[in-house]
Amino acid sequence: MTAVLAVENLGLRFGTSLPVIRGVSFAIEKGEVLGIVGESGSGKTLTARCILGLQPPSATVSGSIRLHGTELVGSSEKSHRLARAHDIGYVAQDARASLHPLLTVQTLITEHQRINLGIGMKPATQRAIELLDLMRIPDPVGALHKRPGEFSGGMRQRIMIAVALACDPSLLIADEPTTALDATVQATVIGLFDRIRRQLGIGVALISHDLGVISALSDKVIVMAQGVVVEHGSRRQVLSTPTHPYTRSLLEAVSRGRL
Amino acid sequence: MAETTRVSTTSIWRFTAKRLTQGTLLAVGVTLVVFLLTSVVPSNPAIANLGERAASDSEAVAAYNAKHGLDQPLPVQYFTYVAGLLRGDLGTSQRTNRPVIEDLKEFFPTTIELACASVIIALIFGVSLGLIAALRKGGWVDRAVRLASMAGISVPSFGLAVLVLYLFYFVLRIAPGPGQLDPGITAPPRITGFLIIDSVIAGDWAAFGSTASHLVLPAVVLAIPTFGLIVRLTRTAVLEVLSEDYVLAARAKGLPTRYIALRHVLRSAVPSIITAGSLAFGSLLSGAVLVEIVFSWPGVGRYAYTSSVSLDLPAIMGVTLLIALVYITVNLIADLLIVLFDRRAGVS
Amino acid sequence: MTDVLEVQDVVVEYRVGEQRVRAVDGVTISVRSGEILGVIGESGCGKSSLARAIVGLNDIAAGQILFSGQSVAFGRGQRPRSLRPLQMVFQDPSASLNYRRRVGSQLADGIKANRPMGRVETSAEVLRLLEVVGLPYSFADRYPHQLSGGQRQRVAIARTLASAPDFIVADEPISGLDASAQASIAGLFRRLADQHGIGIIFISHDLAVVRELADRIAVMYLGQLVEIGQSEQVGLAPEHPYSQALLGAVPLPDGSGELPTELAGEVPNPANPPGGCRFHPRCPVVESLCATTPMKLTAATSTGHLVRCIHVSEIYPRRSA
Amino acid sequence: SDPSPGDSTLVVDTSFQLVTADPARLIEPTAIMISEAVYETLLTLDSEDATTPVGLLAESYEVSSDGLSYTFTLRDGVTFADGTPLTAADVLFSFERVQNIQGSPSFLVEGMSFAAPDARTFVINLTAPNPAVPAIVTSPSLGVLNSAVVQSNGGQSGPGADQSDTAEASLNADSQGSGPYAITSFSTVDTVTLTRNDDYWGEEPAFSQIVIRNVDATVQKLNISAGESDLALDLSSDQIAGDTGLNVVTGASPNLIFLFSNDNPAISPISSSPDFQEAVRYGLDYEALTALAGKGAIQAAGVVPSMFAGALASDLAPERDVARAKEALGRMSADPTATLHYASDVVINGVSFNDMAISIQSSLAEVGITIKLDGQPLSVARESYIAGRDEMGMWAWTPDFPDAGNYQIFFPGNLIATRAGWPATASPLIADLASRAAVDTDPTTRQDLYQRAQEPMLKRSPFVPLIQPSQVLVANPDLRGVTANPVWLVDLKSLHF
Amino acid sequence: MTILGVALTAMLIPNLIATFDPLAASGPRLRPPSSEFLMGTDQLGRDVFSRLVYAARATVPLALSVVVASMLVGGIIGVVAGYFGGVVDAMLMRIADMVFAFPAIILAMAVTAALGAGVTNAVIALVIVSWPAYARLGRSLVMSARNSDYVKASRLLGRSNLTIIRTDLIPLVASQLVVFAAIEVATAILLLAGLSFLGLGVQPPTPEWGSMVADGFANFDSWWIALFPGLAIFLTVVAWNLLGDEVRGHIDRRDSQIGINP
Numbered sequence A: 001m002t003a004v005l006a007v008e009n010l011g012l013r014f015g016t017s018l019p020v021i022r023g024v025s026f027a028i029e030k031g032e033v034l035g036i037v038g039e040s041g042s043g044k045t046l047t048a049r050c051i052l053g054l055q056p057p058s059a060t061v062s063g064s065i066r067l068h069g070t071e072l073v074g075s076s077e078k079s080h081r082l083a084r085a086h087d088i089g090y091v092a093q094d095a096r097a098s099l100h101p102l103l104t105v106q107t108l109i110t111e112h113q114r115i116n117l118g119i120g121m122k123p124a125t126q127r128a129i130e131l132l133d134l135m136r137i138p139d140p141v142g143a144l145h146k147r148p149g150e151f152s153g154g155m156r157q158r159i160m161i162a163v164a165l166a167c168d169p170s171l172l173i174a175d176e177p178t179t180a181l182d183a184t185v186q187a188t189v190i191g192l193f194d195r196i197r198r199q200l201g202i203g204v205a206l207i208s209h210d211l212g213v214i215s216a217l218s219d220k221v222i223v224m225a226q227g228v229v230v231e232h233g234s235r236r237q238v239l240s241t242p243t244h245p246y247t248r249s250l251l252e253a254v255s256r257g258r259l
Numbered sequence B: 001m002a003e004t005t006r007v008s009t010t011s012i013w014r015f016t017a018k019r020l021t022q023g024t025l026l027a028v029g030v031t032l033v034v035f036l037l038t039s040v041v042p043s044n045p046a047i048a049n050l051g052e053r054a055a056s057d058s059e060a061v062a063a064y065n066a067k068h069g070l071d072q073p074l075p076v077q078y079f080t081y082v083a084g085l086l087r088g089d090l091g092t093s094q095r096t097n098r099p100v101i102e103d104l105k106e107f108f109p110t111t112i113e114l115a116c117a118s119v120i121i122a123l124i125f126g127v128s129l130g131l132i133a134a135l136r137k138g139g140w141v142d143r144a145v146r147l148a149s150m151a152g153i154s155v156p157s158f159g160l161a162v163l164v165l166y167l168f169y170f171v172l173r174i175a176p177g178p179g180q181l182d183p184g185i186t187a188p189p190r191i192t193g194f195l196i197i198d199s200v201i202a203g204d205w206a207a208f209g210s211t212a213s214h215l216v217l218p219a220v221v222l223a224i225p226t227f228g229l230i231v232r233l234t235r236t237a238v239l240e241v242l243s244e245d246y247v248l249a250a251r252a253k254g255l256p257t258r259y260i261a262l263r264h265v266l267r268s269a270v271p272s273i274i275t276a277g278s279l280a281f282g283s284l285l286s287g288a289v290l291v292e293i294v295f296s297w298p299g300v301g302r303y304a305y306t307s308s309v310s311l312d313l314p315a316i317m318g319v320t321l322l323i324a325l326v327y328i329t330v331n332l333i334a335d336l337l338i339v340l341f342d343r344r345a346g347v348s
Numbered sequence C: 001m002t003d004v005l006e007v008q009d010v011v012v013e014y015r016v017g018e019q020r021v022r023a024v025d026g027v028t029i030s031v032r033s034g035e036i037l038g039v040i041g042e043s044g045c046g047k048s049s050l051a052r053a054i055v056g057l058n059d060i061a062a063g064q065i066l067f068s069g070q071s072v073a074f075g076r077g078q079r080p081r082s083l084r085p086l087q088m089v090f091q092d093p094s095a096s097l098n099y100r101r102r103v104g105s106q107l108a109d110g111i112k113a114n115r116p117m118g119r120v121e122t123s124a125e126v127l128r129l130l131e132v133v134g135l136p137y138s139f140a141d142r143y144p145h146q147l148s149g150g151q152r153q154r155v156a157i158a159r160t161l162a163s164a165p166d167f168i169v170a171d172e173p174i175s176g177l178d179a180s181a182q183a184s185i186a187g188l189f190r191r192l193a194d195q196h197g198i199g200i201i202f203i204s205h206d207l208a209v210v211r212e213l214a215d216r217i218a219v220m221y222l223g224q225l226v227e228i229g230q231s232e233q234v235g236l237a238p239e240h241p242y243s244q245a246l247l248g249a250v251p252l253p254d255g256s257g258e259l260p261t262e263l264a265g266e267v268p269n270p271a272n273p274p275g276g277c278r279f280h281p282r283c284p285v286v287e288s289l290c291a292t293t294p295m296k297l298t299a300a301t302s303t304g305h306l307v308r309c310i311h312v313s314e315i316y317p318r319r320s321a
Numbered sequence D: 001s002d003p004s005p006g007d008s009t010l011v012v013d014t015s016f017q018l019v020t021a022d023p024a025r026l027i028e029p030t031a032i033m034i035s036e037a038v039y040e041t042l043l044t045l046d047s048e049d050a051t052t053p054v055g056l057l058a059e060s061y062e063v064s065s066d067g068l069s070y071t072f073t074l075r076d077g078v079t080f081a082d083g084t085p086l087t088a089a090d091v092l093f094s095f096e097r098v099q100n101i102q103g104s105p106s107f108l109v110e111g112m113s114f115a116a117p118d119a120r121t122f123v124i125n126l127t128a129p130n131p132a133v134p135a136i137v138t139s140p141s142l143g144v145l146n147s148a149v150v151q152s153n154g155g156q157s158g159p160g161a162d163q164s165d166t167a168e169a170s171l172n173a174d175s176q177g178s179g180p181y182a183i184t185s186f187s188t189v190d191t192v193t194l195t196r197n198d199d200y201w202g203e204e205p206a207f208s209q210i211v212i213r214n215v216d217a218t219v220q221k222l223n224i225s226a227g228e229s230d231l232a233l234d235l236s237s238d239q240i241a242g243d244t245g246l247n248v249v250t251g252a253s254p255n256l257i258f259l260f261s262n263d264n265p266a267i268s269p270i271s272s273s274p275d276f277q278e279a280v281r282y283g284l285d286y287e288a289l290t291a292l293a294g295k296g297a298i299q300a301a302g303v304v305p306s307m308f309a310g311a312l313a314s315d316l317a318p319e320r321d322v323a324r325a326k327e328a329l330g331r332m333s334a335d336p337t338a339t340l341h342y343a344s345d346v347v348i349n350g351v352s353f354n355d356m357a358i359s360i361q362s363s364l365a366e367v368g369i370t371i372k373l374d375g376q377p378l379s380v381a382r383e384s385y386i387a388g389r390d391e392m393g394m395w396a397w398t399p400d401f402p403d404a405g406n407y408q409i410f411f412p413g414n415l416i417a418t419r420a421g422w423p424a425t426a427s428p429l430i431a432d433l434a435s436r437a438a439v440d441t442d443p444t445t446r447q448d449l450y451q452r453a454q455e456p457m458l459k460r461s462p463f464v465p466l467i468q469p470s471q472v473l474v475a476n477p478d479l480r481g482v483t484a485n486p487v488w489l490v491d492l493k494s495l496h497f
Numbered sequence E: 001m002t003i004l005g006v007a008l009t010a011m012l013i014p015n016l017i018a019t020f021d022p023l024a025a026s027g028p029r030l031r032p033p034s035s036e037f038l039m040g041t042d043q044l045g046r047d048v049f050s051r052l053v054y055a056a057r058a059t060v061p062l063a064l065s066v067v068v069a070s071m072l073v074g075g076i077i078g079v080v081a082g083y084f085g086g087v088v089d090a091m092l093m094r095i096a097d098m099v100f101a102f103p104a105i106i107l108a109m110a111v112t113a114a115l116g117a118g119v120t121n122a123v124i125a126l127v128i129v130s131w132p133a134y135a136r137l138g139r140s141l142v143m144s145a146r147n148s149d150y151v152k153a154s155r156l157l158g159r160s161n162l163t164i165i166r167t168d169l170i171p172l173v174a175s176q177l178v179v180f181a182a183i184e185v186a187t188a189i190l191l192l193a194g195l196s197f198l199g200l201g202v203q204p205p206t207p208e209w210g211s212m213v214a215d216g217f218a219n220f221d222s223w224w225i226a227l228f229p230g231l232a233i234f235l236t237v238v239a240w241n242l243l244g245d246e247v248r249g250h251i252d253r254r255d256s257q258i259g260i261n262p
């Protein structure tokens, strides 16, 4: 079974300064959730944006990113765009800011189906309703004609996930999907990701700095610090028997309050 | 949890009504300000408007003052004026000897024709170049557009007017001269007052061609500073939108850049652009005074100028009132557009 | 010790358009000197509104707030001296510091207004305050933007301390910090309470942190107190289903892969809260009466432990797990 | 423009000085020019000799021996544009209306009374002899209106007409004259269109339409050079210096630009000092001023312009004498500093008052006089001028009718002299000569009296006549009949291709 | 910058640069540019170049005084309105709205026509026209600062309102007003030149760019009379705009470091 996504020796630097990301490697199989943890500024978001081909214009990327065996690093903007259009779904950190405030939910969920895949309005809308339903949005048909501002933070995050799933991607990248949410709402979103993984069987890269969230959802975990992967292994391995001191300090700080 | 309430149709009406009342009060307030300004100062309209001999004749001066109500105490004068206003009577111009409302009816459409042509030119070029510059931020296109906009806002419109008139009309002879129509071409019957529209209604294509070609130079000159302003504001607005997360999200969806630019970016920038446009309209009316004078354009700007230098009080008040109303209306329309456009904006 | 702060049936309302939002709806609490009361609840439940009301910055629509027996309201004028021992740490440290003034001069404000001293003494006191919150002396000459979020938070605390308060209302003072910084600030508050006998209301949305720090915990939901009691009681074995949900919603980083407990339903609109028990649309143990009967705070298991739930009343007694 | 005579348009550009098209209310130059083509007067001026009135509506006139009565015999067969015959009743109506409306031109008929004993006879009776009557009746303000129509439109001619007459609006919309053209559109700020009167009783008018547009001198220049207009009225000879291929007609303008130093010591001890006045008179650089006004301009010797009987000979005009000016200044104890008030927005015959003022300032600076300039828009500047409060002023006088009698205003105690602080008591000699000139009916003595009244003013008077600019008409070379007229600028009626 | 430098030099020591007396005829009238008369002569034979140089002395300081006066008047009114709120605020702001409601030049025209043309009156007119912008800015700054947490914190500490205004509000308002003023200089120059073009501003014989353009318009063939002062206005305004942008950019960068979005 080939990996959905294989990242090898990924590096990124701005101009001539020291690289911000160095030698990052990991792979995601079909139906598998890879958790990426790390403190603020450790390069998690930049890694995700490299995969999408949306790194800041001033950045240079090195190494290899293969999506279903196709190399993306160095490929044309167009092929990267098509990869985004067909294969990758992206859930950004801040759902409030990442949903266009003036567009209706219907437009947001259907536009890339229509533009990228040439699907008609009707079937695209049908799919939107299914997705909203899957995301447990009450009254999905009514929700279609509302704008993001009319939903609460938790619902917006779920709409964001529905948007990402609309093109049937084989890889879903979720960048801190619960950071802005309250504890109880976060629990709901975690539940949703669990369902997506089970029902759709797609590969998921889940970025978070909350070890609890990672622990609840991931199969494999990588820990990043200052642009490098410091720990890599199965969930149980990394969280129960951490080897790297950084991982250990992370775990310690979090659990002090709990026990 | 719905964080914002949808703007219902009734509240839009209420909003409009409220703004209109406010606007009307404001406009009346404006007349008061102008009235005070022009009355408190020592100038004397009778002397300014009577013939050489009559002006020295105290009886004639008294008769003139009586005729124009200038012998009344100031509050009475103002009250009479406002009472007239309520009946739609703006008084009689001391210079043209016609009801001010007639004068305004004659000159206002001409100015609006010019202003609209300029706003359209400025908006089309300003918005598209501002958008392109923002999309290519830092590139040579951006730099060129910014230079052009800087030049645009820095140009003294009267100087430019003189220059283009000299160049295109006098030296190159490719543009028609000042005025609104070629001599010898009779204006079509006045229906709307807008020469362009009237000539279409009359099917008078010679008049249409003539007035359209006469419109080009002044409209372009007037559009240039506005253009500069709109480029700047559009560019800033678009850049702001571009830095929004939802633009990144749209790109992450694999949408083509052109689609994103038009559908996501421009759409969000529209309220700022509308605001910019309505602000620019104010500065455009200022510019119109100077441009109309250079191009002998028979509009309110020139009327305002001649009225002010001849201390024609009713005319000055009329023009001021009209322009305040235009300003208020343009702002109201802009606000309404924004409200309609951006449903998130609550009516407050 | 007696209660220095008494909050009785306080209501805070905001007018949004033509709607009225009851951000705080009938809250009664009292705090003694040297005691730390933790207040937790989700975003928007009215914690900050309550905090601002307590220091007199929000008008209250009903009820009363007394500090040492005196009403805390002070209108638009200068705040009376007798109220000044009651201070607040604002939720957003970036907004609560003037970005155009140096840290040192802002710290001196509190000193000058409340315990005037000579120039030299003032500067010495400023340095001491920095030390108390664990910042180097050199920070006195910095502008707020030259500090990290956590450092700004500490400056805000120091500024509060500058006026030598007897009582501090701290609105999420550690939410912007990383785990280790959280611990050190929490320690500072503990010392202030223990060593200086300062009463503290400590607002947070993190139950785990509050459980460590506070003597008592109050849980808020949609403007109301739903549970209040000793820290061990509320933090480890809460009675109210909402408090329980809060406790269970936090996933543990134990590698077990266990999912947190989900709470059904959506957060209701505070402008239009559900009737009866506010929590009933989402409550896992809802009863038919919950939708219609407004609940009162009722004494539960131990003394001083109050819970607003039908299951604690006599009607549907239920033992929690 | 299309030169075919049957259907042709004449385009005239001028800077409007226009308030109304009602003859009883108009006095402004543009209005006079227009109304001259629309209304007809008893007498008119020959375009060749602008000083001798000739008959138009009147075939002939007679003066009574005491000079107190003028009897005009009307031409037969004159009809208004609507076909109604013109009678003495119409003339009577028109003259009385001017008198009773008390508008700007009513001074023309001051002291007159009128009678129309029969349909073809019209009589003007005077209380004192006024040899200027034939000149006065050439004024287009005294054009004859179709009284029936005007009355039906609210026109009144009796006493109280100043209140009761409401015909102005209708006269602005639609003229009621007997002239070769009729007003068909009228705007005081934009364009006036005259259309041929197809039933004109005289020679067929040359143009089907005359369009008179309000344009600034600069634009006039552009338009005439581009062939967009046929005639420009306000250019200076400078402005057309380079342009060949245009027909430039230059005539001496009767407009008099003059300077005064207020003679009233209460207004200013400086300007009223005879030494100061002398210094100014000899300190001015007349050559520079004349040059500024362009080719054709002349220095004015006296207040009566050169073309009218009674003007001073040009060799009497003062010449610059710096030494003499300095000497006069030397006799003064006070600091010779004065403020010159003028209308900064006035341009007469292409001469900008601003430029004139600057030139005056710099030439007087050379002899040691400091002039502060205070240029204001006409409307503002006029106020203190008319009130006689200006220390020094520069103004122009445009004649209302072609006769020296129009310049009585400059003699002590009269209109302008009063504004310059010069009462009749200041110079009884001049005042006496002037009042005798006003009533003398003998042309030769009259001329002599006028000259004798002006000669002492060369030595001692607040006034310094500066220049008569040249009246420059710039025309399409195909346009014929272009002659400068001292009163109505150009005779529109006589133009043709 | 260079342009500003040149303009500044021209302003301070025009006699060093100018070749002729700006007020007196120095040569024949209406001469095109030549090696003697760099920019030709005008209708009175004055050297256009020398007048151009001296004119810098008229326009720029006047524009600056307009801006400074408007800033003071508007700033004070704005702070008062924003601080006291209520009726005072409502009244002052309605007046500002009224002034806003018509184009600057028309109001300025009416004012100068009524008061009489001249430099002082032109400046007064422009100040009347431009103060509301400053007032609004000052008011909105004061209002938002008044509601900010740092003012609330100060109040909790027991500091008096006056102290808060002095230490917390004034420095904030002042720096923003100065930034705004830097941008407005360009506008003021254009307005002043426009008024002078209409004959309502600086009076002859004082050289001023706007009235020089008007001279050129009256003597159309002699393109040099209008062209050079027109260019001078243009370049000066460009320079001030650049300077204003620079100042604003500087402050914006500082503010974005501080983490506020003005």
Ligand SMILES: Nc1ncnc2c1ncn2[C@@H]1O[C@H](COP(=O)(O)OP(=O)(O)OP(=O)(O)O)[C@@H](O)[C@H]1O
Residues within 6 Å of the ligand: A014, A020, A038, A039, A040, A041, A042, A043, A044, A045, A046, A047, A056, A209
């Ligand atoms: N456009 C950029 N130019 C320069 N440096 C950048 C840029 N974007 C990010 N960086 C730097 O790269 C590093 C990694 O950033 P990244 O956003 O990937 O962190 P992160 O792990 O996602 O952090 P967080 O948890 O705060 O989101 C940071 O030090 C950041 O300052």
Ligand SMILES: Nc1ncnc2c1ncn2[C@@H]1O[C@H](COP(=O)(O)OP(=O)(O)OP(=O)(O)O)[C@@H](O)[C@H]1O
Residues within 6 Å of the ligand: C014, C015, C016, C021, C022, C023, C041, C042, C043, C044, C045, C046, C047, C048, C049, C050, C091, C205, C270
């Ligand atoms: N100034 C205000 N005007 C109107 N509504 C307000 C205002 N401040 C707060 N609210 C509303 O009152 C409710 C309670 O707000 P409050 O800030 O007290 O909550 P909080 O518990 O502090 O939330 P957070 O954890 O996000 O700080 C919210 O619904 C909020 O939208």
Ligand SMILES: [Mg+2]
Residues within 6 Å of the ligand: A044, A045, A046, A093, A175
């Ligand atoms: Mg990140």
Ligand SMILES: [Mg+2]
Residues within 6 Å of the ligand: C047, C048, C049, C091, C171
């Ligand atoms: Mg809060």
